Amino acid sequence: MKVRRIFCNQPNCSGLMRLKPPRLLACERCGYRRVWERTPCFVPFCGRTFKCDGWDINEEVCCGEHWRTAPEQLRKEHARFRRRHRLNYRLWQEAPEGSEAQAEAAGRCDATWGLCHDLWLVIRSRILEAAGVMT
Secondary structure: OOOOOOEOOOOOOOOEEEEEOOOEEEEOOOOOEEEOOEEEEOOOOOOOEEEOOOOOOOOOEOOHHHHOOOOHHHHHHHHHHHHHHHHHHHHHHHOOOOOHHHHHHHHHHHHHHHHHHHHHHHHHHHHHHHHOOOO
């Protein structure tokens, strides 16, 4: 049986989340609670949650209200990198297995994912600053 380790997403807490009946996860360190099938906005104490449908419960999500507090230029750049990443991922999937085209697409896919993730970290810090959370 595969055991999933879910860590608390609150600032300055690295505690493990434990399943509490009926569908609650509770942090063993800070006591933060959330519903199992949903993941909260990464801004602490926001209260908005999103259904975990087809993606990892540990992924960070941002509600629309907080997303709009990030600078528009950064949001547009992030969208551009995500579009590029999806295109490269599609090219990687469609290329013949083991071909040079697949290797090139995989390299481009990794590069665009890295750019996208780095920009996400910048946007995340700007959103937390705007929300008044110390990072």
